Amino acid sequence: MSALGFTPNEMMTIAASRALKGDDVCFVGIGAPSAACNVARLTHAPDITLIYESGTIGTAPDVLPLSIGDGELCDTAVTTVSVPEMFRYWLQGGRISIGFLGAAQLDKFGNINTTVIGDYAHPKTRLPGGGGAPEIATSSKEIYITMAQSRRGMVEKIDFYTSFGHGDGGDHRQRLGIDTKGPTLLITDLAIWKPDPVTKEFTVVSLHPGVTRDHVQETCGWTVKFADTLAETPEPSRLELQTLRDLKARTDAAHSGQVSVQGGS
Amino acid sequence: MAKFLPLSKAVAENLNNGDTVAFEGFTHLIPTAAAHEAIRQGFKDLTLVRMTPDLVYDQMIGMGMAKKAIFSYAGNPGVGLLRRLRDAVENGFPHALEIEEHSHAAMANAYEAGAAGLPCAIFRGYRGAELARVNPNIKSVTCPFSGEVLAAVPSVRPDVTFIHAQKANRKGDVLIEGIIGIQKEAALAARRAVVTVEEVVDNFDDLHPNLTVLPNWSVTAISVVPGGAHPSYAHGYYVRDNASYLEWDEIAADRDRFREWMQKNVIEKTADDFAARVEQLRNVA
Numbered sequence: 001m002s003a004l005g006f007t008p009n010e011m012m013t014i015a016a017s018r019a020l021k022g023d024d025v026c027f028v029g030i031g032a033p034s035a036a037c038n039v040a041r042l043t044h045a046p047d048i049t050l051i052y053e054s055g056t057i058g059t060a061p062d063v064l065p066l067s068i069g070d071g072e073l074c075d076t077a078v079t080t081v082s083v084p085e086m087f088r089y090w091l092q093g094g095r096i097s098i099g100f101l102g103a104a105q106l107d108k109f110g111n112i113n114t115t116v117i118g119d120y121a122h123p124k125t126r127l128p129g130g131g132g133a134p135e136i137a138t139s140s141k142e143i144y145i146t147m148a149q150s151r152r153g154m155v156e157k158i159d160f161y162t163s164f165g166h167g168d169g170g171d172h173r174q175r176l177g178i179d180t181k182g183p184t185l186l187i188t189d190l191a192i193w194k195p196d197p198v199t200k201e202f203t204v205v206s207l208h209p210g211v212t213r214d215h216v217q218e219t220c221g222w223t224v225k226f227a228d229t230l231a232e233t234p235e236p237s238r239l240e241l242q243t244l245r246d247l248k249a250r251t252d253a254a255h256s257g258q259v260s261v262q263g264g265s
Numbered sequence: 266m267a268k269f270l271p272l273s274k275a276v277a278e279n280l281n282n283g284d285t286v287a288f289e290g291f292t293h294l295i296p297t298a299a300a301h302e303a304i305r306q307g308f309k310d311l312t313l314v315r316m317t318p319d320l321v322y323d324q325m326i327g328m329g330m331a332k333k334a335i336f337s338y339a340g341n342p343g344v345g346l347l348r349r350l351r352d353a354v355e356n357g358f359p360h361a362l363e364i365e366e367h368s369h370a371a372m373a374n375a376y377e378a379g380a381a382g383l384p385c386a387i388f389r390g391y392r393g394a395e396l397a398r399v400n401p402n403i404k405s406v407t408c409p410f411s412g413e414v415l416a417a418v419p420s421v422r423p424d425v426t427f428i429h430a431q432k433a434n435r436k437g438d439v440l441i442e443g444i445i446g447i448q449k450e451a452a453l454a455a456r457r458a459v460v461t462v463e464e465v466v467d468n469f470d471d472l473h474p475n476l477t478v479l480p481n482w483s484v485t486a487i488s489v490v491p492g493g494a495h496p497s498y499a500h501g502y503y504v505r506d507n508a509s510y511l512e513w514d515e516i517a518a519d520r521d522r523f524r525e526w527m528q529k530n531v532i533e534k535t536a537d538d539f540a541a542r543v544e545q546l547r548n549v550a
Binding site: 030053054055056065066067068069070071073074080081082083084086087088091092115120121123124125126127128129130131132133134135137138139160161162163164167172173176177178255256 | 291292293316317336337338339340342343344346347350351354355366368369370373374376377388389390391392393394395396399413414443444445446447449450477498500504505507508510
């Protein structure tokens with residue numbers, strides 16, 4: 001915790017939550033996106049539709065799910081559909097306004113790698129892979145990305161294009177026949193970034209309270225572009241911070257409270 | 266027509282060395298008991314199909330049963346990586362593993378195409394995605410009407426699919442509730458479908474008419490295994506054992522610890538041991 005009374009991670013989650021609106025239909029990735037989407041639902045966007053790839057539509061969990069298929073997502077959903085229906089009718093059918101993704105590796109054009117570090121056939125580290133992300137990235141009307149900054153995570157060149165962002169930048173999406181907007185927002189623990197209208201390179205538009213330009217550059221593997229007029233992200237309100245902390249506390253209690261049964265796998 | 270069999274018999278009669286097999290269940294209703302029975306019976310050279318390999322395939326791969334894995338997300342959901350699968354891919358331990366990697370959309374479409382009796386699935390996918398470069402089974406077709414270029418992948422047609430479901434009735438009809446995932450498609454795509462269930466009830470007379478039900482004549486065998494999805498969950502019966510998923514990360518990180526754990530908790534156990542594993546998870550369901 002800094003002297004500011006909130007952590008960079010809390011600032012990231014809250015800044016990400018503010019980007020969501022009540023009429024959004026949001027396809028939620030697990031981890032940081034899930035926390036941000038639920039804080040939005042519990043504060044300024046109670047009517048937001050949250051969708052997880054397990055088929056739960058309009059879900060409102062009391063605690064954050066550990067997996068995308070936790071039972072509470074189904075219990076609180078408007079409806080639960082099969083996985084083929086989820087990907088065919090709802091995602092491919094164009095019903096999703098925001099796809100909210102995290103990333104293991106990200107480049108300045110919003111391309112995401114969650115597949116391998118190193119060569120695909122002989123990887124240094126085998127990561128889980130794409131799951132739903134390759135199609136979320138191209139079928140959602142637009143994409144928000146959230147991740148904590150590090151030189152290992154934000155790199156000049158990603159090792160594998162799991163999910164396509166703006167490719168080499170410019171009109172690369174259009175050239176591939178992709179008619180959705182792609183990444184329009186990146187929220188890190190230090191700043192808010194938006195793609196340049198022409199080059200599509202992520203550009204810092206707002207620094208979180210107490211963060212300097214040097215700090216953003218030191219934790220990013222590419223040469224950072226800053227907008228001419230830089231805003232300062234409003235710090236978390238009491239309500240936002242309390243909502244996030246209560247959600248995390250409920251989540252921790254729920255996930256650690258279960259007994260690990262001897263002999264369980 | 267579905268036969269009610271003890272799980273050991275249902276597995277022995279329906280799985281063979283060299284088979285392409287799916288043990289499906291999307292986070293919910295993962296057929297762990299059936300996978301453990303297959304491990305005890307020591308099958309080899311299997312092609313394992315599953316959207317999310319999860320702990321069951323980490324275990325089967327670690328035990329050297331898999332020739333190939335077809336999947337779309339090889340993580341421990343919410344926890345991290347699958348360490349036995351990683352060891353096979355990165356180091357060829359206990360032996361090299363061939364992988365065919367897809368996205369969820371591709372796998373879901375491929376199962377559906379399999380159930381529909383089609384040779385391939387066509388969908389709008391993999392645009393700009395590098396998997397299309399490294400997986401020769403990802404191709405494209407041009408729509409003869411619009412000219413749009415779409416992704417095509419082979420349908421999934423397993424020799425046998427194993428799923429876990431909440432209940433069967435005495436006739437052998439099977440009910441699946443909650444997050445229904447891909448189980449119906451995976452069962453109907455396969456030549457043989459084996460279902461483990463939490464319980465058998467007299468009939469389904471008072472159920473809603475639109476529930477997900479597999480009629481008895483679409484199922485090969487049913488085994489009653491209460492708790493058979495643990496550490497996954499069965500909606501309405503017991504909750505997910507998240508602590509076991511967290512614990513698996515440590516067990517699977519070490520080759521010796523993994524073998525010891527498998528010996529003690531799988532090889533020396535039977536399907537009857539599952540009921541006790543969910544006892545403390547039932548109250549909160």
